[in-house]
Amino acid sequence: MSRKPFIAGNWKMNMTVATGTKLITDLKPLVKEAKCDVCLCVPAILIPAMVKAAKGSKIKIGAQNVHFADHGAYTGEISADMLNDYGVKYVIIGHSERRQYFGENNDTVNQRTLTALKNGLTPIVCIGETLSERASGDTENVLTRQLEFGLHGVEDVKQIVIAYEPVWAIGTGQTATDEQAQETIKFIRKKLGKMFCVKDANRVRILYGGSMNAGNCKGLMAQPDIDGGLIGGASLKTDFATIVNFEK
Ligand code: PEP
DSSP: OOOOOEEEEEOOSOOOHHHHHHHHHHHHHHTTTOSSEEEEEOOGGGHHHHHHHHTTSSEEEEBSOOOSSSSSSOTTOOOHHHHHHTTOOEEEESOHHHHHHSOOOHHHHHHHHHHHHHTTOEEEEEEOOOHHHHHTTOHHHHHHHHHHHHTTTOSOGGGOEEEEOOGGGTTTSOOOOHHHHHHHHHHHHHHHHHHSOHHHHTTSEEEEESSOOTTTHHHHHTSTTOOEEEESGGGGSTHHHHHHTTTO
């Protein structure tokens, strides 16, 4: 089953209109022959300017979250309609930093995912275990819970992208080995096969995230179940283009 590779950047709370525009302007010629889908998930306030900067290029602009309500008294939140106003296609949901610092859990992830799908957005649903969960042999249970609760009520799993991001590898420089990442992502795909059906699970793109960079991307991308990367730190520089061009 061939799945189109997907390299997505997560700028987190970095960049301004000026620095973001400069980076995208520099990236545009470097990614023009990309064979994969490319996206940069930028801070919400930068979306309009970055959409403008990326116009006419392979780079799609994504968001870092979406609220589950259509509108209302949710100070500080962003709705799906607001993202659709700017042609945003991809939205990260349930990033471990949201779970760790902003009280998000499998239930809010589920609500946000369903809202994104209802509004034609493609959720990049993040799951992953902490270091202590891995050390105590709990990885598969944690991932199972995140998938079962997070994707509850999803009708067409093919419309979702999953990002497997071991929390211990995010922003630490400590990448999962190619084998660790492959083995865990294979488990995730098998689990999706049981929750939905094997045929659909084989069409879901599953990304690896956690200190992926220009040096280690080839080995990770060579694994049969890894379909791409969610890139934090390395998406803030033109190194991102080397990852996008991993097939060269
Ligand atoms: C991320 O933010 O999803 C991430 C994987 O960050 P980093 O690449 O910096 O580890």
